[in-house]
Amino acid sequence: MSLKKKPVTGMRDILPAEMQIRDYILNQIKDTYRSFGFSSIETPCVEHIENLLSKQGGDNEKLIFKIMKRGEKLNLEAAETENDLSDSGLRYDLTLPLSRYFANNAANLPSPFKALQVGNVWRADRPQKGRYRQFVQCDIDILGDATNQAEIELILATTTALSRICPGRSFTVRINDRRILRAMAVYSGFPEEDVEKVFITVDKMDKIGVDGVKAELLDNGYGEGAVDKCLDLMEKASDDVSGVRTMGELLNGVLEEGAAENLAQIMETVNRVSDVDCRLVFDPTLVRGMGYYTGTIFEVSMEGFDGSVAGGGRYDRMIGKFTGIDTPACGFSIGFERIVLILLDTGFTVPGGNGKEAWLFEKGMDNERICSIMKEAMEARTQGRTVLVAQMNKNKKFQKEQLGKEGYQEFREFYKEELK
Amino acid sequence: MSLKKKPVTGMRDILPAEMQIRDYILNQIKDTYRSFGFSSIETPCVEHIENLLSKQGGDNEKLIFKIMKRGEKLNLEAAETENDLSDSGLRYDLTLPLSRYFANNAANLPSPFKALQVGNVWRADRPQKGRYRQFVQCDIDILGDATNQAEIELILATTTALSRICPGRSFTVRINDRRILRAMAVYSGFPEEDVEKVFITVDKMDKIGVDGVKAELLDNGYGEGAVDKCLDLMEKASDDVSGVRTMGELLNGVLEEGAAENLAQIMETVNRVSDVDCRLVFDPTLVRGMGYYTGTIFEVSMEGFDGSVAGGGRYDRMIGKFTGIDTPACGFSIGFERIVLILLDTGFTVPGGNGKEAWLFEKGMDNERICSIMKEAMEARTQGRTVLVAQMNKNKKFQKEQLGKEGYQEFREFYKEELK
Numbered sequence: 001m002s003l004k005k006k007p008v009t010g011m012r013d014i015l016p017a018e019m020q021i022r023d024y025i026l027n028q029i030k031d032t033y034r035s036f037g038f039s040s041i042e043t044p045c046v047e048h049i050e051n052l053l054s055k056q057g058g059d060n061e062k063l064i065f066k067i068m069k070r071g072e073k074l075n076l077e078a079a080e081t082e083n084d085l086s087d088s089g090l091r092y093d094l095t096l097p098l099s100r101y102f103a104n105n106a107a108n109l110p111s112p113f114k115a116l117q118v119g120n121v122w123r124a125d126r127p128q129k130g131r132y133r134q135f136v137q138c139d140i141d142i143l144g145d146a147t148n149q150a151e152i153e154l155i156l157a158t159t160t161a162l163s164r165i166c167p168g169r170s171f172t173v174r175i176n177d178r179r180i181l182r183a184m185a186v187y188s189g190f191p192e193e194d195v196e197k198v199f200i201t202v203d204k205m206d207k208i209g210v211d212g213v214k215a216e217l218l219d220n221g222y223g224e225g226a227v228d229k230c231l232d233l234m235e236k237a238s239d240d241v242s243g244v245r246t247m248g249e250l251l252n253g254v255l256e257e258g259a260a261e262n263l264a265q266i267m268e269t270v271n272r273v274s275d276v277d278c279r280l281v282f283d284p285t286l287v288r289g290m291g292y293y294t295g296t297i298f299e300v301s302m303e304g305f306d307g308s309v310a311g312g313g314r315y316d317r318m319i320g321k322f323t324g325i326d327t328p329a330c331g332f333s334i335g336f337e338r339i340v341l342i343l344l345d346t347g348f349t350v351p352g353g354n355g356k357e358a359w360l361f362e363k364g365m366d367n368e369r370i371c372s373i374m375k376e377a378m379e380a381r382t383q384g385r386t387v388l389v390a391q392m393n394k395n396k397k398f399q400k401e402q403l404g405k406e407g408y409q410e411f412r413e414f415y416k417e418e419l420k
Numbered sequence: 421m422s423l424k425k426k427p428v429t430g431m432r433d434i435l436p437a438e439m440q441i442r443d444y445i446l447n448q449i450k451d452t453y454r455s456f457g458f459s460s461i462e463t464p465c466v467e468h469i470e471n472l473l474s475k476q477g478g479d480n481e482k483l484i485f486k487i488m489k490r491g492e493k494l495n496l497e498a499a500e501t502e503n504d505l506s507d508s509g510l511r512y513d514l515t516l517p518l519s520r521y522f523a524n525n526a527a528n529l530p531s532p533f534k535a536l537q538v539g540n541v542w543r544a545d546r547p548q549k550g551r552y553r554q555f556v557q558c559d560i561d562i563l564g565d566a567t568n569q570a571e572i573e574l575i576l577a578t579t580t581a582l583s584r585i586c587p588g589r590s591f592t593v594r595i596n597d598r599r600i601l602r603a604m605a606v607y608s609g610f611p612e613e614d615v616e617k618v619f620i621t622v623d624k625m626d627k628i629g630v631d632g633v634k635a636e637l638l639d640n641g642y643g644e645g646a647v648d649k650c651l652d653l654m655e656k657a658s659d660d661v662s663g664v665r666t667m668g669e670l671l672n673g674v675l676e677e678g679a680a681e682n683l684a685q686i687m688e689t690v691n692r693v694s695d696v697d698c699r700l701v702f703d704p705t706l707v708r709g710m711g712y713y714t715g716t717i718f719e720v721s722m723e724g725f726d727g728s729v730a731g732g733g734r735y736d737r738m739i740g741k742f743t744g745i746d747t748p749a750c751g752f753s754i755g756f757e758r759i760v761l762i763l764l765d766t767g768f769t770v771p772g773g774n775g776k777e778a779w780l781f782e783k784g785m786d787n788e789r790i791c792s793i794m795k796e797a798m799e800a801r802t803q804g805r806t807v808l809v810a811q812m813n814k815n816k817k818f819q820k821e822q823l824g825k826e827g828y829q830e831f832r833e834f835y836k837e838e839l840k
Contacts, residue, residue, distance in 0.1 A: 002741065002742065002743075002744060003468075003470060003471045003474055003520065003523075003741050003742045004468045004470055004471055004520070004742075005520060005523045005524045005742050005743070006524060007463070007464050007520075007524070008464060008466050008467065008468055008507075008508050011464035011466055012464065013461070013462070013463055013464075013521045013524060013525055014461060014462040014463075015461065015525060015528060015529075016459035016460060016461060016529075019459070019460040019461055019462060020460070022462075023460060032801075034806055035801040035804070035805065035806050035807065036801065036806075036807070036808070037776070037778070037806060037807065037808025037809070037810075039436035039439070039826055040436060040439040040440070040443060041433070041434060041435065041436060041439055042433070042434040042439060042442075043427070043433055043434075044427050044428060044431035044432065044433075044554050045465065045540060045554060046428050046431055046485070046510075046542070046553075046554065047428065048423075048424045048428055050423060050424055051423045051424055054423055065466070065487050065488075065490075066487065066488045067485050067486065067487055067488070067510075068485075068486045068487070068488055068502065068505065068506060070485075070544055074502065076499065076501070076502065076505075079496065081496070082488065082494065082496065085488065085496075085505065086488060087428075088428050090466075090487075100423065100424070100425060100427075101433045103423075103425045104425045104426060104427070104433060105433055105435060108435060108825075109435075109436075109822070110819065110822035110823050110825070110826060111813065111819070111822070112810060114808065120465060122465075122466070124490055133466075134464050134465060134466065145810075145811075147811060149790075149809075149810070149811060152794070153809065156794070156798070160798075160801075265787065268787075269787065269790070269791055269794070272791045272795070273791055273794045273795050273798060274798075275798055275802075321422065321423050322422065322423045322424075322425050323422075323425070324422060356457070358457070367685065367688075367689065370569075370689070371689055371692045371693055374572070374576070374689070374693045375692070375693050378576070378580075378693060378694075378695060381452075381455040381456065381580075382695075384455070385455065386454055386455050386456075386457060387455065387456070387457065388456070388457025388534065389457070389569075389573065390457075390532060390565075390569070391565070391567060391569060393531065399530065399531070402529070402530035402531070403530050405528075405530070406459050406530060
């Protein structure tokens with residue numbers, strides 16, 4: 001029986017040309033984040049099934065690749081459900097493993113801890129263009145900082161990284177606070193216990209518009225009074241710092257004291273400090289999917305492209321699930337695969353990726369000559385040059401074309417008898 | 421119920437100090453390999469179970485983490501064996517996925533193709549010190565080159581990378597050829613069909629010595645004549661190039677024509693071209709575990725440390741399992757985790773890892789001042805400096821100690837009232 005050549009469903013092989021772009025982007029991101037004082041860490045790709053299924057992951061929990069128990073632990077006959085057969089699974093994001101990591105290692109880490117984590121995650125999503133079942137996430141998080149210094153650093157670092165990857169583009173950071181969302185819902189007359197459900201509908205604003213959101217909320221049985229009041233409120237505030245303060249005044253008594261001022265200060269400080277072409281926009285309709293957010297939430301979009309290229313927020317209650325003691329936490333995730341696609345689509349070439357040399361020698365050349373060619377190549381490499389040494393193929397033209405695809409543009413040819 | 425803080429059995433969290441060393445080693449390896457013209461590629465961590473269980477992986481196939489089928493495909497009631505529940509698993513090495521990759525993408529790759537692959541692999545080994553169930557492999561392979569130019573390039577590139585990571589150390593490359601091993605066994609009188617079994621015993625030479633190997637072979641029922649003849653033969657040849665040629669003469673008629681000269685040429689060329697302090701040693705007892713090797717095999721050790729730090733060989737018949745047409749292939753794998761351990765144990769510090777600055781500001785400082793501190797930090801970062809900005813903790817001394825562990829050695833402190 002011959003073996004399977006294609007990758008498993010929904011996953012893919014990455015060719016050298018794309019890898020060059022991926023490596024370039026990752027290096028830009030890592031260099032930027034390190035300059036802000038973020039430290040690289042790593043967590044295992046495999047996580048306890050109990051942690052993965054602990055309701056921190058929302059819908060992603062339905063998409064887990066579960067790993068089978070091994071040896072004696074695997075009892076096929078006694079197993080009644082899927083969960084009897086599995087004690088671990090592939091992580092679906094980097095935030096849950098980071099929280100476990102911090103709970104496990106806090107004594108050996110500074111406080112606050114600025115973490116940088118890059119790694120694969122897996123989700124058994126329906127395969128579709130540009131969406132794969134294995135993909136890279138690239139997160140920074142600040143753990144143990146309750147002040148909005150965390151949000152400010154995260155936004156500055158991420159927009160700086162993005163602007164290094166895509167110079168000349170302008171960025172928009174939409175920003176909101178889960179506490180403002182909650183206060184708006186309660187103020188408008190939605191039942192407190194339904195707030196999460198209301199958010200799920202509001203989160204569709206981008207796709208179905210205000211009318212769609214209104215229709216769905218009415219469909220779900222909420223009174224027209226509450227629905228209109230809430231939607232009106234969302235339009236009342238301007239999208240700048242003064243809008244945040246206006247919203248704070250409107251929600252006075254319902255909204256947690258200081259929450260609006262906290263958000264206003266984040267926007268003001270980033271505006272003052274940032275040297276990136278980036279606009280901060282207060283968006284009271286911004287929800288973000290994950291259930292674990294407790295405060296500020298943000299999302300970055302790039303001029304000329306739909307959707308977001310980065311997003312994150314504050315999740316002050318996840319680490320407490322591991323330790324019993326809540327620890328403030330705030331994170332930002334760059335949409336790495338999205339950015340790769342954008343650069344591929346716009347025909348990006350890696351700076352300095354040229355100048356690779358291929359030295360081809362004729363078949364049957366005596367060993368003495370080959371040795372001296374190789375010695376010369378070794379010297380060139382110590383000077384930082386990239387030199388590939390290979391035997392010339394019969395079809396030299398095709399060989400050079402193929403090498404050209406990998407960025408080889410300089411060729412040297414060596415023949416048994418020197419060409420005169 | 422609180423969640424699990426520890427990583428899953430046999431896997432581990434990696435702290436920032438070790439990550440710095442890992443990143444440093446990986447960058448050295450990647451830079452060196454790229455300068456030799458190797459191109460980065462990536463394969464999914466998840467592989468078809470049929471491929472993983474195709475007898476290419478030897479004992480590693482017993483250590484596979486199997487992933488459960490999903491949705492309708494998972495039929496718990498109809499499942500009779502473990503294999504009915506799983507259609508994929510985590511890769512146990514990078515060679516099998518590379519072969520699948522090449523079979524799948526050869527039309528879009530140059531020939532020969534020089535691949536560089538770095539990634540996690542998983543083996544459910546019994547956990548023990550320094551051996552984990554998830555670990556990084558770091559491989560280079562040359563596919564489509566039947567000449568010994570492949571072996572020569574691989575040995576030059578790998579010893580160059582190792583010498584950049586551990587400057588001042590000397591290396592030994594032990595080298596042999598599976599065809600020589602086979603010829604020795606047949607020449608000595610072992611039955612042709614038992615050759616693989618004989619190798620398994622010979623492979624234990626390092627651990628149980630010549631006497632142990634002899635005893636085990638006799639135990640396995642082989643005649644003393646064959647055993648003595650084979651062990652004598654292994655000692656007859658000197659460990660240099662002339663030894664290879666001597667062996668070739670001794671095995672004349674049994675050994676494939678040109679095999680000894682091929683190996684001798686590899687040794688001669690590397691000796692001439694290499695500028696690394698590395699000794700090539702012909703070792704007719706070298707076997708290497710994996711069953712898929714068909715020709716040259718090699719293993720690198722480093723002065724002052726037991727065991728090997730890299731190994732590889734030629735496997736000309738694996739890609740044919742996917743395509744039906746054999747393709748010459750040769751690879752070298754650096755023992756990345758072993759090298760990390762060596763550098764950690766010898767107290768290695770990453771060059772240029774110092775000079776990280778932490779700027780601490782007093783709690784309650786007005787926003788105006790914080791903004792100007794942050795603006796100054798932004799400027800410093802654009803000059804390539806690493807600047808962490810954080811609020812000063814109550815226990816400033818402890819905060820600095822913890823930051824010191826992450827490599828921060830320069831501190832600046834900012835107070836509400838400037839110290840005079």
